[in-house]
Amino acid sequence: MQVFMIGSGPFDEAYFKQYVEDVMDNKHGEAVYVGIDLGAKRFVEMDETMVFALGDFDSVSETDYQHIVDNANDVIRLNPMKDETDMQAGLNWVIDHYPNAEYHLLGALGGRVDHSLCNLWMIFMPEYQRVLEHIHLIHPKNWVNFLSPGQFQVNKVSEMTYLSFILMTPVQELTLTDVVYPLDRATYRYPMALISNEFLANHTQMSGSFKTGLIAVIQSRD
Amino acid sequence: MQVFMIGSGPFDEAYFKQYVEDVMDNKHGEAVYVGIDLGAKRFVEMDETMVFALGDFDSVSETDYQHIVDNANDVIRLNPMKDETDMQAGLNWVIDHYPNAEYHLLGALGGRVDHSLCNLWMIFMPEYQRVLEHIHLIHPKNWVNFLSPGQFQVNKVSEMTYLSFILMTPVQELTLTDVVYPLDRATYRYPMALISNEFLANHTQMSGSFKTGLIAVIQSRD
16 A cells, blocks of 8 residues: 655645556555645645545635535545644655555655745654554655664765665664665764765665664755 | 855855955955856956865866956866865865855755755864854855854854754754744754754744754755
8 A cells, every 4th residue: 555645735736646656566455645734735736536634724725625525535624723834744644554655755745935834854763663663754845754773774866966875863884885875883872963975876665774773864965 | 254166066246245245244354255166267257366276176267267267366276186176175275274264155956966965074074073063055045054062052043034044963851942933852863854843933042952963954945
């Protein structure tokens, strides 16, 4: 199961459609769409049906809201004053209903820095630890995946140039192989942003491992 | 002493000029300009003299590089392969030369997410702990300040709407007063992004305190 969620952040319709097509060409199973707040309006504009829409819908008109209701199997309208963000509330619903899916979040990066950080900070939340490696934040110039301790592989996204490892906590024994700047069991006593690494020429995969900590991997381009 | 540094990230010349004017209207002492890589070219384009320019200057032409040399009292050209970023190398130079200044960094947020995070991650680096509260990351829609444990005040930036506290580490006993969502000695066992708080109506300052941890304060607008 592939779950594609669109949030309220910067969004590129053509990029989204290409992304969904690429994922579905390579994966098994069904694709479902989830609209978060302004993201739900974006599915309506693309004439796509959502399994679920959630938000306070403060920024859409009553007519738009009716279109969202017509295009979604399920809608939850939240109180604008709440502790968790719409994206988190939506992801909680999605994880409950599709516990073994891949979760692709678009419209979650770019724009307000605090919003982007809030979405990245999901890496710290206890309720997402089990599914951490199945959450992907996708933006035309920035792809983010999360890593828990242990062995990992990263597949190159064809149009991206740089490969950055953002240590979100202290990290023990980080090894990176098949990259331009490899590491062998490096230990960092405080969070470090190891940016602008690259895959080796003609390599489409790299691998690594670490013993403790949490890491966000970002593939990006200028 | 006010040090204005421009980096290679998204940059708005009109916004920069207004920002410098506003800071200098409110502060004592001299203003100096520091250009980091592509940021040095931006000072040349504004016909401003830099005390210092630093970068690998990979992305500027030889002619542009000559103009940078002509417009800067001091220039360091770095090897493109290096461990620290240009912005960090530049900030190190600036802190050595102007140890008691305020450091205003523009062109440090927006664009590549890994670059923005790298600049935010300065909050963790031991060499910046002494000057942490004098570093400001400035972007037309996102202003970031860093807080160390103890009492703090935040002054409202007039055109911004939201006030977010990004807990970069676990935080003990966080108190926030004179805000829409106050807190009284709240403790967080893992980093949390407390976003979309606001100053109280007719208040231009809020205050707070915390006992342990590190916090980035972001004032932003849509």
